[in-house]
Amino acid sequence: MNKTLSAADVQASDVRPLPVLEETLRYLLSLLDSTEHSFEAVHDFIFDRTRSIRQDLSMQNLANERVIHLYEEISHLCVYSVDFIILTLKWVLIQVKFHVIARQRLQSCSTTSISSMHHLNMEQLAKTLTTLYDIYDANRKPDYIYQNEAEFRSLYVLLHLNPSSGVMGEPMALWFRKLTSVLIKSKEMCFVRNLLRLYRMGNYKNFISALASEATYLQYCTSEPHIREMRSLAVQCINNVCYKLQPYPLLRLSQNLMMKEVDVESLCHECGLETCTDSDGCIVLPTKQPNLRRPEEGFKGYDLIGFEMKRLL
Amino acid sequence: MAYVSMGEAHRRITEYLNRFCDSVSYQDSSTLCRLLSFSSNSASLLSLADALNVFQDASSLIRQSDKFTEYEEILTHLFRSLQSYRVGNLVEAYLAFEKFANAFVQEFRNWESAWALEALYVVCYEVRVLAEMADKELTSNGKSPEKLKAAGSLLMKVFGVLAGKSPKRVGALYVTCQLFKTYFKLGTVNLCRSVIRSIETARIFDFEEFPTRDKVTYMYYTGRLEVFNENFPAADTKLSYALQYCNPKKERNIRMILKYLIPVKLSIGILPTNELLRNHKLHEYINVVQALRKGDLRLLRHALDEHEDRWLVVDCSCVDSSAIRFLRSGVYLVLEKLELQVYQRLMKKIYINQKLSDPARAHQLKLEVIAKALRWLGMDMDLDEVECIMTILIHKNLAKGYLAHKSKVVVLSKQDPFPKLNGKPVGS
Secondary structure, three states, rough: OOOOOOOHOOHHHOOOOOHHEEEEEHHHHHHHHOOOOOOOHHHHHHHHHHHHHHHHHHHHHOOOOHHHHHHHHHHHHHHHHHHEEEEHHHHHHHHHHHHOOOOOHHHHHOHHHHHHHHHHHHHHHHHHHHHHHHHHOOOOOOOOOOOOHHHHHHHHHOOOHHHHHHHOOOHHHHHHHOHHHHHHHHHHHHHHHHHHHHHHHHHHHHHHHHHHOOEEEEHHHHHHHHHHHHHHHHHHHHHHHEEOOOOHHHHHHHHHHHHHHHHHHHHHHOOOOOOEEEOOEEEOOOOOOOOOOOOOOOOOOOOOOOOOOEEOO | OOOOOHHHHHHHHHHHHHOOOOOOOOOOOHHHHHHHHHHHOOHHHHHHHHHHHHHHHHHEEEEEEEEHHOHHHHHHHHHHHHHHHHHHHHHHHHHHHHHHHHHHHHHHHOOOOOOOHHHHHHHHHHHHHHHHHHHHHHHHHHOOHHHHHHHHHHHHHHHHHHOOOOOOHHHHHHHHHHHHHHHHHHHOOHHHHHHHHHHHOOOOOOHHHHHHHHHHHHHHHHHHHHHHHOOHHHHHHHHHHHHHHHOOOOOOOHHHHHHHHHHHHHHOOOOOHHHHHHHHOOOOHHHHHHHHHHHOOOHHHOOOOOOOOOOOOOOOOOOOOOOOOOHHHHOOHHHHHHHHHHHHHHHHHHHHHHHHOOOHHHHHHHHEOOOHHHHHHOOOOOHHHHHHHHHHHHHHOOEEEEEEEOEEEEEEEEEEEOOOOOOOOHHH
């Protein structure tokens, strides 16, 4: 797999025309299904290639329907990659737990390399979305939105639910100001605005259930870190607020957070809290424990139970 | 365009030239202002424009006298701009005015005292306004609008000229406000940061020295920025300042300040009277305030939702929902955040009611009772949802006590179960 050319090396004659770029992207998408190379190698290669596609596009200053489609596809790639990364990490952690992993695999798939992959992906997603929005705006016909525009716009909201995450920088209030009425009223935007409201309120139960019932696959992938946040918040709240003499049953919590009970237990431990078994044999969380801590920044996304992912293809 | 004879045209142009040069010589700022204020569409400027379009070769008139040639460059561009403006070529008008402005600022630099500051203000204002008109023309012709952005750069240059030790520095705040208006219109609000930093940290500026009018405008815009960033204590300070020092006769300005100050005050628990809202025609907030007073969640949702409120259409030509209107002004997210305060109010009402009927057990709020109250408001929630919300309320210190989930009851603390916000926003 060849190295990318740096921007300085690329000359006008090297810039590929649109049909070539489209073909390149089609080829890259086909690689996702390949089992020949490790995911990391595939990821790095695809990352480099999509970045160079974006460079070629921006140098030619192209902005039309076909280009929009290209950018949308690249955004898809980024989000799919997130999913692959999370799956890969889960797989790695399970392996570690049961001591079956080959040392080489472990070395080449360390948490730090996955963490940086994830970060790069989020950055590329953010940049691609920004460019995509500029093109949407530049080609704006009154009262018209492109076929997938509402969903791709909704991803911005989901990336920015937490203002301190600092992904793109502009305050949400300003971003909403610029949207057209048609966009604001779209089903996807109403959905994420509702999620935003629930998130900011801290309403962990309804946030998770709303997400599970309505999110598209892309929206779900982009929201995964926030599901984790809301679940941690739930554990935190329950520990702080609930009656000391009535330890909280994990089964109940697992239903509200749409998690497996064993995952809830794991999350409690991540938060520095101890669980125990009561006289009926149920696992409970004793409350008002003083050792509550923020769980480590990580991608240990526990499964969302009862969620059927609607793939957008 | 009226018919003008060549003789009359000659007369008008020469009269203007004399007026212009005299106002500079005698440092007569107010006359100069009137001579430059295109967008005011004054009769004298329009008639001059007509004369220019008839005469066509105004440059020859300028070169006729030594008195005029000193300002040849300035006047040539100015005339060209006015001519284009008159016939509706707004892009041309802007481009020429931009050249005029550049030349004028060069002259201004050389004038020792700050006598022409008011005239400079007019130039800045016209630059911005003409750029907006030019962009409208570009958009309607299917081209991308870029003149307002250029105007921003020009205004920054002017700012740079005023940022010095001379008495002219007093004008920097006016230019700052023009920049704010430009950036807000363009949506490039992040650019405000650098000029704010200059005003607030540069040692040459003393905020108190600036004219009150400019200070009010400055605090209005920086207050709005704080609202966008949801820094409520800072927003409160700045917008309150603007309100306090705003000219009480400027009703429109007061209304604009209140439009942003009210949501900020609401987030820290301070409610305006209905009278205030009505007097300043801020009807859009009446339902929100009522919802907070009564703990009426349904009313809050209704005030922020998608339904179109025809009776609220005061100055817009299209009918938009309240949600869209609030989103456009940038206060929607602030108002939405009030939901928890409305829940708090509702809980307090239930508590007060229980105190009247059974004081010994008033501090125990059964989840079932809360769910019933919510159902009565048209909001159907199961006990898990109610429990979740109560947990959050307590966690964010809007209620004090604990939740006994097995007994399905919230036990409020006997003392101060519903702490006031005391000027701090929720959850801080």
